[in-house]
Amino acid sequence: MKKIVVITMILAIAAVAGTNAYGQRTAQERKQDRVLKREINRTEKDIKEMKRKMGPDNSLRIETLKEEVKVLKNDFLNTGEPVQKNQISQMIKVRENELISLENKIADRGKLEEELEVLEEKSSDLQLEKNTKLYYYVTNTDIPREVAAHTETRRKRGNNLRREELVLKKIENNLSSIMNGEGGLKVILKNDYNLPSTFYIYPTDGGEETSESLEKSGAKNSVGAPTDRKVIYLIPGIYSVACRRGSEQIRHLGILTIDGQKRGFRGEDCCNFAYAPIN
Numbered sequence: 001m002k003k004i005v006v007i008t009m010i011l012a013i014a015a016v017a018g019t020n021a022y023g024q025r026t027a028q029e030r031k032q033d034r035v036l037k038r039e040i041n042r043t044e045k046d047i048k049e050m051k052r053k054m055g056p057d058n059s060l061r062i063e064t065l066k067e068e069v070k071v072l073k074n075d076f077l078n079t080g081e082p083v084q085k086n087q088i089s090q091m092i093k094v095r096e097n098e099l100i101s102l103e104n105k106i107a108d109r110g111k112l113e114e115e116l117e118v119l120e121e122k123s124s125d126l127q128l129e130k131n132t133k134l135y136y137y138v139t140n141t142d143i144p145r146e147v148a149a150h151t152e153t154r155r156k157r158g159n160n161l162r163r164e165e166l167v168l169k170k171i172e173n174n175l176s177s178i179m180n181g182e183g184g185l186k187v188i189l190k191n192d193y194n195l196p197s198t199f200y201i202y203p204t205d206g207g208e209e210t211s212e213s214l215e216k217s218g219a220k221n222s223v224g225a226p227t228d229r230k231v232i233y234l235i236p237g238i239y240s241v242a243c244r245r246g247s248e249q250i251r252h253l254g255i256l257t258i259d260g261q262k263r264g265f266r267g268e269d270c271c272n273f274a275y276a277p278i279n
Contacts, residue, residue: 184233
């Protein structure tokens with residue numbers, strides 16, 4: 001946390017010092033920047049709207065409903081009491097109707113995901129264009145003709161400060177959302193299995209093992225918070241991850257590299273993640 005505070009203070013100083021230099025862009029450069037900024041904002045807005053239309057991923061709910069229908073149909077065959085048969089039949093019908101609705105949404109979601117992918121690629125291209133322009137600006141020491149000669153020294157000094165600001169800003173953006181107060185980096189554990197699972201995490205250099213138990217997929221506590229996932233914080237290093245699902249034997253899931261690189265797991269920023277798959 002102290003590192004982040006220091007970085008933030010340095011950025012604030014650099015931003016103030018670099019304002020004059022950045023303001024020396026030509027009129028044409030400023031106009032191009034405004035057009036690019038509007039296009040980036042419009043694309044980001046379109047992405048948010050597309051995600052809203054997509055709604056939640058109902059894959060897990062569909063699998064649950066299929067399993068419930070299967071069990072209910074088995075109960076129906078093994079029940080001889082007419083009233084109970086009718087009740088089970090109604091329960092099956094309700095679930096099958098929900099299944100049809102959700103499967104239609106899944107089909108629509110697939111089309112929207114393709115459109116979202118196009119928008120996200122466009123956003124990435126625009127950000128690249130923005131960063132390329134910015135990199136050119138802070139590394140180019142040529143003075144535009146409309147800038148007076150006596151500002152050259154101030155311009156070069158501003159270029160250097162702006163370059164340092166970019167480096168520090170990148171570090172801050174990468175770490176601020178995935179680091180805790182003790183310097184640990186954020187790791188997400190998720191159980192997608194329909195039984196409780198325990199994760200075993202240990203450094204490959206022989207350090208102390210960490211274990212975390214999670215409830216079955218979809219489980220929540222009394223206040224509605226999910227208990228099938230957990231966030232832990234690990235210091236940088238290479239870790240091996242294994243998992244025991246229910247009473248099964250321990251299965252090796254893979255290697256976690258904790259190196260400060262920001263990644264994503266189902267829309268959430270983290271340094272890395274591990275999950276117990278359905279199968």
